[in-house]
Amino acid sequence: MNIILLGPPGAGKGTQAHILVDERNMTQLSTGDMLREAKDSGTEMGKIVADVMARGDLVTDEIVIGLIREKLQGEKGGGFIFDGFPRTLPQADALGKLLEECGETLDAVIEMQVDDSALVSRITARSTCAGCGEVYNDITKPIPADETCTKCGQAKGFNRRADDNEDSLKNRLMEYYKKTSPLLGYYYAKGMLESVNGLGEIDEVKASISNALG
Numbered sequence: 621m622n623i624i625l626l627g628p629p630g631a632g633k634g635t636q637a638h639i640l641v642d643e644r645n646m647t648q649l650s651t652g653d654m655l656r657e658a659k660d661s662g663t664e665m666g667k668i669v670a671d672v673m674a675r676g677d678l679v680t681d682e683i684v685i686g687l688i689r690e691k692l693q694g695e696k697g698g699g700f701i702f703d704g705f706p707r708t709l710p711q712a713d714a715l716g717k718l719l720e721e722c723g724e725t726l727d728a729v730i731e732m733q734v735d736d737s738a739l740v741s742r743i744t745a746r747s748t749c750a751g752c753g754e755v756y757n758d759i760t761k762p763i764p765a766d767e768t769c770t771k772c773g774q775a776k777g778f779n780r781r782a783d784d785n786e787d788s789l790k791n792r793l794m795e796y797y798k799k800t801s802p803l804l805g806y807y808y809a810k811g812m813l814e815s816v817n818g819l820g821e822i823d824e825v826k827a828s829i830s831n832a833l834g
């Protein structure tokens with residue numbers, strides 16, 4: 621099964637993708653993670669995208685489609701979870717074609733609905749384990765007192781994303797409404813869209829997604 625998790629920054633796509641990886645043996649394809657990896661390892665592409673990402677603008681379709689094309693040729697296990705991709709209509713068209721070329725289908729698009737007011741507090745409170753990428757939140761899921769990650773058991777420290785600040789978030793939200801939200805209509809028209817409330821506890825959202833996937 622191949623699915624898309626669609627929603628604004630801070631909707632909880634990464635958290636729910638990690639759960640699906642653990643429970644359904646699916647493969648998470650997060651273009652944000654791929655771009656951050658390129659940036660941190662200082663590749664040519666990483667240098668090109670660094671400023672764009674810091675501002676909260678979208679990286680070009682060409683770059684992200686290229687990243688996804690490469691990954692689709694790899695192992696897929698229990699199917700792919702597209703997390704943060706597609707973010708524009710051209711990316712959605714490209715994904716459809718790429719899946720078709722690999723003899724794959726897109727089975728569901730899960731929209732995670734969260735109020736804008738909740739996004740700012742979620743994002744500014746967010747950090748991830750430097751060892752495994754597990755997501756923590758100062759309010760809803762604080763880092764353990766002994767600073768040992770509850771998932772990987774390591775104490776490698778916790779990172780805050782450079783673009784998780786209010787200025788960048790405003791721009792990321794603007795990009796979402798201008799360029800990504802039209803995908804809701806696009807997938808609705810294809811009969812693929814399932815919307816879940818992304819505001820509840822992590823387990824409640826997980827249950828809603830499970831329900832939607834059947």
Ligand code: AMP
Pocket residue numbers: 629651652653655672673674676677678679680681684703704705706707711783792
């Ligand atoms: P994310 O981790 O999904 O929040 O993505 C972080 C940043 O990476 C975004 O604000 C964009 O600058 C860039 N990015 C990630 N995915 C895409 C995409 N599909 N298209 C364009 N830019 C992207």
